[in-house]
Amino acid sequence: MLSVLNVRRVSGRIAALGLTCLPLLAGAVAEPAGSAPMDPPAVARPVVPGLLEIKFVDGQEIRLRNGRPVDLRGRALTSTASRRVLERVARGAWLRSHDVSEEKLEAMRFQGQRATGGELADLNLYFRLRLPPGLDAEDLAGQLRALPEVEAVHHVPAPPPSPVVPDFYTPGSGSYQRYQDPAPGGIDGRYAATLPGGQGSTVRICDVEYSFNRNHVELAGVTVVGAAPVDPFSDTNHGTAVLGIYGGAANGQGVTGIAPMAQKLFAAAQTASGYNVGAAITTCAANIGAGDVILIEQQTWGPRSTGSSDCFGCVPVEWYKPSYDAIKLAVAANKIVVETAGNGSQLLDDAIYATGNGGHYPFLAQNDSGALLVGAGMSPAYGASARSAHDYSNHGSTLDVQGWGDSVVTSGYGNLFSADGMNGWYTHSFAGTSSAGPIVTGAAASLQGRHKSLRGYSLTPAQLKTVLRNTGTPYTGTKNIGPLPNLRGALNSLSSPGGCTAGGVSLGGGCWYLGAYDQSCLDVCANRGGYSTVTASYVGAPSQGGSLTRCQQVLASLGYAATVSEGTRTDSLGLGCHRWNNGSLWWQSSPAFDPASKTTGGGAQLACACVN
Template structure:
């Protein structure tokens, strides 16, 4: 039997209000002011697994099953040899599944975009200890080595906390989080405009698992290592995907952004539990402007290890995962991160002490992710958009979504007559439910922006638009505004006319510079350089393509065939005309708009602010 979102029946006896999936706290180096080692004693963690970050500036890579310094200068001392001999029967492996080359490219690209140095994720390794060795003892010995920057106890998966089903509206549309503001995010309106259903946007969900056979979740691409769900329950991921990506197929639910392409990366795989690896697997398989949703949380310093995850915090509290998030954001990927169900004020002083000096919730250490809290649904009347008691809150939170009464796929308490592949729930919630609502809004806004202007918003730009146009939160606990897509769309504007010699393409004004002239110089008298140069005609990892380059050069009066090359004298010039008249698209993974040509031979195609 087929079922629509407006013609579903409530079944009894099944509780489906699962909140955010929970993962434990990091270990790390201890100092007199560092409480992480004491906390680690009462929290679950892998007893035979350590994560080691070698110091920046080294070229240490995994070769023949063990870390090796490719420059031949490190890992040769007597102390290092003694520790390595102790763990000789253990197993070393890289922390990230993405190839060394792709991680290096992401880092180089992000460094240019962020304007700051980023950690070398190739320097993260995991060590599976031989049986009988004490993890903390080996960790302390590793920390004494000059080549080692930090050693962490690796978190283990924790049970999923349950968010209560506080209230389910009994009239009107079941998916009321898609209604007009102030009650919902107005995604029904967004769906009526080109791009508003997330067209030409990819969403990669970091989860444990999902039901790939559900009728509303066709066509999900799995990236990274093979999933290994520690809880053997696909409902959580199925519900999350249904909120943002349920198919518009005339039955069940329709997601906020059904036009977006759905990707999935497992937080736990056959290689072990590793949220950082899932993040980089997502980043390596999507394009600039696409979205990564992190449906995880970790134990914090206030945690007791309880199954309801009291004290849990966003995963970026664990430094290796923070580094992966920051790298993905710097590579122009939108990261949506659930804030957690820990009932915590993230502005509390406990989050700026200990933790080996890593304080991600301070403004100056912002990872660039969109942190999402859980607000009361419209059914709560005058207290709608107040923070749920379980939701983390504080100045670091950016946006909120509904934390209760969410109708989506999975669980079967709302409808189950068609079997597990047609299950639906009316009581999904927690920050788990809030995260995909914001993700759907982000995909809708990005799709609309691309349809209207031809290029993607950056992570900072997209966050600013949703924050500045959202419906304000209620009460005294900051969880950010609820997205308002109508207001967000209305804030977008088409580009103005270009000055003489320029052509309007993809929302920017393009000009061809003189030989050996940087884009900054080309745009100096035209309002300044636009980052659209990198995101439209730059390297593939930044969203550029040879067809885009062809379009720009043709419009500028050079209609010949464009050749995609990586020159031996590569300075990552992107789209340009060579002095011989040849037209090139530089495929180097890094695009530096400030580069000048080798031998004064190239004219760059540049986008200017005008």
């Protein structure tokens, strides 16, 4: 069986979930003649029997009315074939995939598209269908995918247990929360706590989990948003440990979170309606503000998964297209999304992650969801190997940052302290990308809180990612999992004298900004101290001193780390270093860069250096 039963090509494009494993089916892909041998087909993954998730083609106004999907415009789902399929499932149950209201989802999509200049999937067109008894899911899916209104059909993954990660190290004495220590060993959370805003005040964090212990002494004031959690494994320890890392109370006992002053929210990955990570993400997004943080403590089966309890082959949740679309919407709505990379021992750059899966390849640079992908690094207990990737951690160019993947002291489990009962349990061995994710989440909330204290507004997702990547302590070894956040470096960069204004990155003697569509560099810099000639000498034509390498550096610092291509123009437009509205990145070797150039129709965003 295939997890994506059908993905339709629409208008020349492909129309297109430590951690808790999110199962996803993977199917065999035909091997082209003469090609290198491919990995063997993966085994079928656990799915919810009799449940399908259906995405209708964008541009329609299909909504759930009286328990059935109908086109409010009266044009779709009216054919004989459509009526026949709907009649077959009349005794089943249609559900909206997302709990957030239709109006709120549409508003989030509209605002996100305005902010990014790109298209976002219409999440109001995602539905779940519980089949009536006796119907074969494969047969029905075949009929659904034949309908012109349908874009894709997915099997809904079943929730698996949390992965078990070994206890790599137990501290003997001194401070147990060593991940709060200064760099290079830790993230310097204790320094951040001394600065206004550095404990995450004015920031909200929403954790996507199964459950947590609401009565734990460290977790007073956690607000559950959306439907009540239904934990399929009846184990609150995982969520309790995650929340304790970034949000443990600063009360002089037990643990102290990295961002203890942040408002803590919780959205359930599984509710009475079933297992639905995408719905939890949009529930978080609807209940937090711009610049606030969503942590996704889930992972999903990948094409190499075997269904084992250690989640070998598991990958980030965005491999599942419905979850990817929810993440994209949240990021476009200016929410910081921290996504654990998973404990699957996978190189996400492998060719297997650019084949199959219904044409959905989120780990390619051009398909970056905008989330902060987090790997699991070795703690200082490993000596010279500190900040190298743990064997179980997924890795590759798509990862942004890392956190400790072993020896993490936090609330829950009780193997460090249990004398006061489970509401006062603590552990010394929380591990995996499960522990790395909340460490990065705490760092993000600390950085955001401090920035708001200094500037009065929030960093965007791309800006925050850039700061953490540029100021972190580099990874070691050969597997890229990104740097370990260094809050002292990151926070000091915010308050440096003569720092750039909102959205700016300091490079080569100028403050760089990515302009809006239909703006020249003169327009971009009009309210930023004026245009700086550093633009031409840094990323102009070769005759001006510019280069492709420097253009790549500038765009990566602004949050766009994909490959930059060299181009020339015959229409006299001197656009220099820029990004097109289709997401491609370009540097022009001719003609000479002109700060007054802009494209007719506003098709490009220029990278411009301004005085400030």
